[in-house]
Structure formats: C-alpha cells, structure tokens
Amino acid sequence: MNKRFKGMAALAGFVVGTTAAHATFFGGVDAGALWESNFTGATGGITASPVLMGVYSGYVGAYKGFDKNRGAWVGSINLQANRLRRYSVLDNDIFGGSGGVFHDLGKDASVLATVGGETVRFSDNVRDLAIYMARIHFKEGSQTLWMGETGEYDDARGQAGFNTYRGYSATLAGNWKPIASDVITLSAAHAYDHYDVPTASIRTFNAASLGVLQELGHGIYIRAQASREYVHIAGGAGFYTTIYATGIGATF
Numbered sequence: 001m002n003k004r005f006k007g008m009a010a011l012a013g014f015v016v017g018t019t020a021a022h023a024t025f026f027g028g029v030d031a032g033a034l035w036e037s038n039f040t041g042a043t044g045g046i047t048a049s050p051v052l053m054g055v056y057s058g059y060v061g062a063y064k065g066f067d068k069n070r071g072a073w074v075g076s077i078n079l080q081a082n083r084l085r086r087y088s089v090l091d092n093d094i095f096g097g098s099g100g101v102f103h104d105l106g107k108d109a110s111v112l113a114t115v116g117g118e119t120v121r122f123s124d125n126v127r128d129l130a131i132y133m134a135r136i137h138f139k140e141g142s143q144t145l146w147m148g149e150t151g152e153y154d155d156a157r158g159q160a161g162f163n164t165y166r167g168y169s170a171t172l173a174g175n176w177k178p179i180a181s182d183v184i185t186l187s188a189a190h191a192y193d194h195y196d197v198p199t200a201s202i203r204t205f206n207a208a209s210l211g212v213l214q215e216l217g218h219g220i221y222i223r224a225q226a227s228r229e230y231v232h233i234a235g236g237a238g239f240y241t242t243i244y245a246t247g248i249g250a251t252f
Contacts, residue, residue, distance in 0.1 A: 026076075027060035032223070032247020039087070043237040054083040055247070063102070071103040074114070092122045098135075109140035129158035141175075148173040154193075167193030169205075185211040202234035219251045 032055050039051035061076030080094040098116025105111055118131045135152040150171040158164045173187035191205040211225035224246045232238035 024064075025060070025062045026252070027058070028219075028249060028251040029058040030247055030249030031056050032245060032249075034243060034245040036241055036243045038239055038241035041231060041233075041239050041241070043239045048239075048241075049086075051087060052085040054081075054085075055245075056081045056083075067103070071101060073099075074102050074112070075099040078118075089124045090122060090127075092120055092127075094118050094120050096131075098133075100135075105140075107140075108142055108146075109138070111139075112137045126159055127163055129156050129163050131156045144177045146175050148175065164196040165193045167191060181215040181217075183213045185209070185213070187211070200233045200235050204232050206230045220248070221250070222246075222248050 034053045034055055035050065036053070037050050038048035040049040042048040057078065057080040059076055059078035061074065063072040063074045065072045075098070077097040078094075079096075082090075082092050082094070084090050096116060096118030098114040100112060100114030100116075102112045103110065113134075113136045115132075115134045117133065120127075120129050120131065122128055132155045133152055135150065137148060137150045139146055139148050141147050148171075150169075150173075152169045154165070154167050154169070156163065156165050156167075169189060169191035171187055171189040173185055176184045178184065187209045189205070189207045189209070193203045193205075195201045195203065207227050207229040209225055209227040211223065213221055213223045215221045225244070227243040227245075229241050229243065230238055231241070
C-alpha cells in the first residue's frame with residue numbers, strides 16, 4: 001500500500017523530468033480519483049474489498065543550467081493528500097523533496113538522477129513513516145515516440161515494524177504522441193520490498209499499465225490510466241488487483 005501511495009506522488013517527478021530543461025521555475029497541481037478492486041489483498045476465495053480514493057497533489061521546483069545548458073541542477077518539493085472513502089483511518093499526507101542533475105546525452109537521449117525523501121503522515125499515526133530514495137531515469141527517442149526507463153531504491157523507516165522496508169523498483173515505459181495534444185503510455189513495472197517483520201517479509205509487485213494524457217491548452221491536461229497488478233508475499237498466496245485512475249491538472 002505504501003508503494004501505491006508513493007506511486008501517485010511520482011507523477012510530479014515525471015513532470016519535473018520532462019520540463020525542467022525548459023523553465024527556470026516550474027510547478028503543477030493535480031486532482032483526481034483512484035479506484036482499486038482488491039485493496040485489502042484478499043486471497044483464497046475471500047471476497048475482495050474495493051476502495052475509492054481522492055488524490056490531490058502539487059509540486060514546485062527550479063533548475064540552473066550548466067555545460068552550455070546541456071545539463072541542469074534540479075530541485076523540487078512536493079505534497080500529496082490521499083483520502084480514502086471506506087478506510088479513512090488510512091487517510092494520509094505526503095511531504096517530500098528531491099534534488100539532482102539532468103543531462104542531455106545526445107541523439108535524443110537524456111538522464112535525470114535524483115535523491116530525496118518523503119514523510120508520510122497517516123490519520124492513525126502509528127503508521128507514519130519516512131522514505132529515503134535514489135532514482136535514475138533515462139529517456140531516448142523522438143518528440144513523438146520515446147522510451148523511458150526508471151530505477152529506484154527506497155529505504156522506508158516507520159514507527160512500527162510492519163511498514164519498515166528496503167526495496168527497489170524498475171519501470172519500462174513506451175510513449176507515443178500521435179497528435180500534438182495527446183500522449184499514450186504503455187508501461188511495465190516490477191518492485192521488490194523486504195519488510196522488517198519475522199514472517200512474510202519479502203513482497204514482490206508486477207504491474208502493466210496503459211495511460212492517456214490529453215493537453216487542453218494553457219498548461220491544463222486531463223489523464224486516465226488502467227493498471228493490472230500481481231502481488232506475491234513470501235510464504236503466502238499472491239493476489240491480483242485492478243486499478244483505474246483519472247484526474248485533471250495544470251503545469252506552469
């Protein structure tokens with residue numbers, strides 16, 4: 001579940017990575033909804049419990065170019081509020097920041113490497129945690145068809161052992177811009193987490209997603225995404241869950 005909350009916050013990092021080379025200061029806001037079919041991870045014939053979540057986020061940042069503007073130092077801060085309709089005890093707010101370097105690799109390729117941290121505050125504060133992360137993102141291709149590869153290492157430290165973990169994730173995404181205002185993204189992701197608990201400590205996540213973003217002009221966009229995820233917990237059964245997300249946002 002922590003991965004899912006943090007995954008929505010990563011949207012800001014994606015926007016930073018694609019716009020930082022074009023503006024001295026940048027930022028954005030986003031408001032949307034997320035529905036998940038098996039939020040509780042039900043297995044073995046147990047009825048799955050869905051959840052509807054409101055997700056509200058924003059970020060601001062700045063960059064300073066170097067090497068004749070082929071590279072840039074990038075810094076940003078972000079915040080996110082997640083509000084769950086049926087599980088309000090899991091309502092949470094995320095506050096974070098990151099800094100790093102962007103560089104043009106030539107031949108329509110670039111890299112963005114960052115380090116940062118986030119603090120997650122739940123309504124039930126026993127679940128509060130701090131997450132430290134290092135991320136690298138590569139992009140290559142043309143303005144209409146490009147690939148993106150992202151790798152991330154996380155070190156999450158909570159007040160209770162059940163939400164303290166170390167892990168990594170890797171994402172491969174293909175992006176197509178058939179017309180000037182639309183972006184279609186097909187992605188696959190894998191994550192591995194080792195939790196600080198005596199049993200069922202290793203959890204793996206595999207997901208495939210299809211997303212569409214349409215620009216409406218003046219920095220405003222709408223987005224929609226569908227994902228299918230398989231989660232396996234060591235020593236136990238795995239389960240599938242389907243996630244739909246939609247929202248509207250603006251960048252500046």
